[in-house]
Amino acid sequence: MIEQNFIKLYENNFKKNWELPAITDYKETTSYTYGALAEEIARLHVLFSELHLRQGDKIALIGKNHSSWSIVFLATITYGAVIVPILHEFNPESMNELMAHSESKLLFVTESIWEHLDQNKFHIPIVNIPSFSLMQSPDEETAEKFREWKKLFHQRYPQGFKKEDILYPEISNEEVICINYTSGTTGFSKGVMLTANNFAGNVTYAAKLDLLFEGEPHLAFLPMAHAYGCAFDFLYALSVGVHVTLLGIMPTPQNLLKAFEEIKPKLIISVPLIFEKIYKRKILPIVEKPVVKFLLKVPLINTFIYKKIRHSIIHGLGGNFREVIIGGAALNGDVENFFHKIGFPFTVGYGMTECAPLISYDHHYDFVPTSCGSVLEGIMEARIDSEDPENVPGEIQVRGENVMKGYYKNPEATAAAFTSDGWLKTGDSGIMKGRRLYIKGRIKTMILTANGQNIYPEEIESRLNNLPYIAESLVVEKNNGLVALIHPDYAALETHGISRDDIQKIMNKNIKTLHKSVALYEKIKAIEIVETEFEKTPKKSIKRFLYQ
Template structure:
């Protein structure tokens, strides 16, 4: 389908598909999935657009969307596009301080909010804000503050535009829409400083739609995609846009904690996700295998090895597999792999894009071996998501994929930084001229802040340059690489590697408490609290053995020499994690300074 602006796409698809299902969302009270046709989707988008026009939202005006995933988020985004307005997503977990920063930076007068938590936080900001003047509330069950005289529920908001003047205004704006219009501003998480607003124009998205169509010909309008990652995340935002572009049915998971329940209800063929999701799948399956009777364990292990040989040593390399291997693989495909995927709700799975953080080869190989076809890749908000990802076959384990068509990548010889140039790359950061000067080379290459190497069209990720540690002995340490080695261990939930300007590497580790508690019960280790558990010498020895096992191939100076077990996890609420679940190393260093210093006492 050819178009030049997102103002058109939903209406084009409605003309093509009519009563076919476009969206599904779950009523959490009844547990039933409700359906929305393409025609209904387009009608809601137009009603939203007309209400925005009547509300006085102007061309290229910034509006905010502060909500968990809901169908109303899509009505708002595409209604804004029809008005040539700029919807700016805010994470549903954002604090009032984070909301206030973005509202002021982007001059947001109108903020669309999801449920009670988002409304309460937004109203608190509005009461003190000289910029934010009104809220539109998606969830009709939200109780408004008695002092609130300006907020309106979304259903009431839609009725505002039911007039010919608003309709005419929107139609004129749609005809005047240009690919040069600003489409959205995506605020980075701010791991090392204040968030920056990444400006993405419609031309960036149009190019992204085109190159993904070239690289993903197998995606079509018979597919169903589970919308699981926050729509604030550029990965999910761009993926959902691509699904709409291809006529894919989208099932909206509005509560991340419900994903294990909703996947078997929807049986998606597509779903983009971050590595942590798949690491948990890997740990869960490994634990089941290890606790199975010997005969069953042998069958599982043989199925995994058979899948590894077939998928990675033959199919991926374009070599025909021997008859006996293929026969075994087809048998396991109908039994072991089918059973595993059925439990996960992924038995219809076609492909699963994975990005957002490093993925260990161990987890990647396992997933490919059990016939779960992830397509590992790399991208940033500044590049409209994808820079590269695995082709269907011919991918190289250890890499982050093959460069996308029409995207240029090169490596800065001075520090191995990955540089990107092309039509999917942002024009710059909103209101940040100094950041723009630092982030682009004089000839227009975007500095990703990531180190890597390029072999032909295949890209390899090394480390976040700002995360690189230099020990007091002058050795460079890549903390993410070490953390990735341990992230797939069933007894380790989170880890933060310490080492900058230190004489050796140490770590703060949060155990996987359900697994560690089960181990303690099995060994007869008594405990009354998690604090007591992490202080137990036997538990410390257990984690020590796991750390040693995973880092046996590291150089001596890279190995964790000491660690401290923590009883509380790193969280977004505690500020140790960004909204995209990346470690805020400075915050962790400050918050756990005493524990860190204790590890370096003689």
């Protein structure tokens, strides 16, 4: 059990940083100091009390990153209720199902999402965010409580809300405070029960790394309804008094670069896709030029070129950060190798929703390419289900402070997720040298050939995605052979005046190039062109089950 009580961490921090800026909505006028944030939390506590919500009751939350989203999340867990953040990218039918499954007593939702839900299925109060206005009430009594809400708050705090008024209930770290529904590549959503201790393990570990300090700027652009963005962009940042700016708009390269320039964050927490795009669209066109290719082979000159590229990337990302942390999915090998070669300050971590989410991490100056960091010292343990864990891949299994309590109302899935001696089965295959993990791929996606060879399609896709005019790819098994499903980079084809009639010829050439760098059993036997982008999870991983 983590010694630091998770809920009291925020009670103390809100008092300590009362006057400092806490949360700002990018491109909006909304901004809260830690004191103002605590007051909004207290305002919701009054409402929860009037609605007779009890500790352990579920409160659902559906919306994009916004200060109002943050307030609901924090108000729920500091009240002693259980927050159920549902990704706004789920389809409406799934949202309806998850709401019913979670047994939530109250729903906070943006109006644009509410309009697409089956409203007849809900018999609980529905509250709009960001306005906090009542959109639907199960009865007149509840509606009256909303009308009296502001008056009741002023009655509770007649002298105004003060620093000393912040007092949260004693909630044990053992208690479940969040049910996070996964949106993985297998197509089945499970409610991961995360305890205060799971979050405390992540947040207190991050605090020891000295990545962010009181009063510093931070830009949050990952979905906070997902464990990765929630734990680090949001909960960790606010636990150390950081000023968090919520992007709130699509994290396109153009929007991100502009926001980085304005905010100048001290830490960047990202997913691989963003840096893979930077590499493919900004860097490859330069380093693939014949003259540059030649110069990169010349000692000293290549060092100068790499330094210029590194400086350009750092400047484009605000020029003020200590480190870039990449997680949520595997980083393309060629991209990782290049960024490491030029001395860019990045690291790749590993985690999963069931660990809220962190399992392994290394500072950028300790990072070893192809690894995903070292298992968290004093927090987590890991083992490889293999007769030779350092050389023969096996399932990565973990246990420790960050491991979930189980899946909500799903004892069968919970039992299946753990070994008989209590280790969580991650579903990832890898090796471990010392405490450092090296992931090979998902066990469920591994292809076993007729002659007993293990093929990890992610490794082949990583190579394919760096070849000309390939936007993304998926390698699947069909008729005892490997088939590459390829979505072409139509924008690049158009820019270079290449006809769509030539796509197959280009892809055939790409496959020949690929075959020079893969094993015989990894060769592609056929290509299928996919006209539209592959459907993805919020972490931007392809939903493989849709294409098997």
